[in-house]
Amino acid sequence: KKPIIFYGQSIESLDNRLEEIFVKFIFKKASFIAVRDNNTKQLLEGLNIGKEILLMPDLAFRYESEKMETAEKNSVAITLRESNRTGPLFNAEIAGFIDWLVTEKKMKVKLINFHGNSFGEKILYDDVYEKVQNKSGAEKIMEIINFNNLNNIFADVKMAVGMPFHSIVYAVKYEIPFIAIEYAQKLTSFLNDASMADYGVAPENAILPNLKERYLQLEQNYQTSVTKLQIFKGQALAKHKEVEEKLRIILV
8 A cells, every 4th residue: 555645735725514524535545745835834734633743844945947048147037826916906016016127226127928829818918018108128028937937038137026836946956036916825834934934924005115125125235135945945944854754764
């Protein structure tokens, strides 16, 4: 009989009793459980499944990123996500922020579709880009992001503003200070677990004055932020190896 292993899972919420019963049933069958955020750990512990639940970082932190070629860091990456917590007013604020970055800060802006080319995502990115006044320094990248082109896209990125969970994960991996727009619980959980809650802002508060203030804070404390990301990456890799050792005992 093969062991059932849950490795790197996360659960945002359980919205009814039926979901709780189902999740408890399948996790009680597990021989090994390691989840990627404390919110999931607490949720499962509340179901009294009677199993040890380990906490581990996202699997993206298991391996070092390739060293990027030296480049002038003169770009800001902005990644968005369709959400019921955003809309036309949110899009206008992001467009205004892009104009400020290009006009006042003399930065290039890469508006990157990090989550595939769905119809809803296309409408979102098109609307934001259409609202940008100074398009001379703004580039819209709609190709699907994959591991092969991440290096090229992030090579000249100095700072990032992101909504998709893995856009923030990869900002950390590439040691890029960031502002995370917390549209989902898994992103909030990641920031809390990584002691980076001060890097987050709710979508409702992602207005131009707040974004400018956050950006200027990152700019002022740039090297401190980079060092913090480097430390986190080292701790995450060490935690992965610790969890792997416990998993080997189950698999032997």
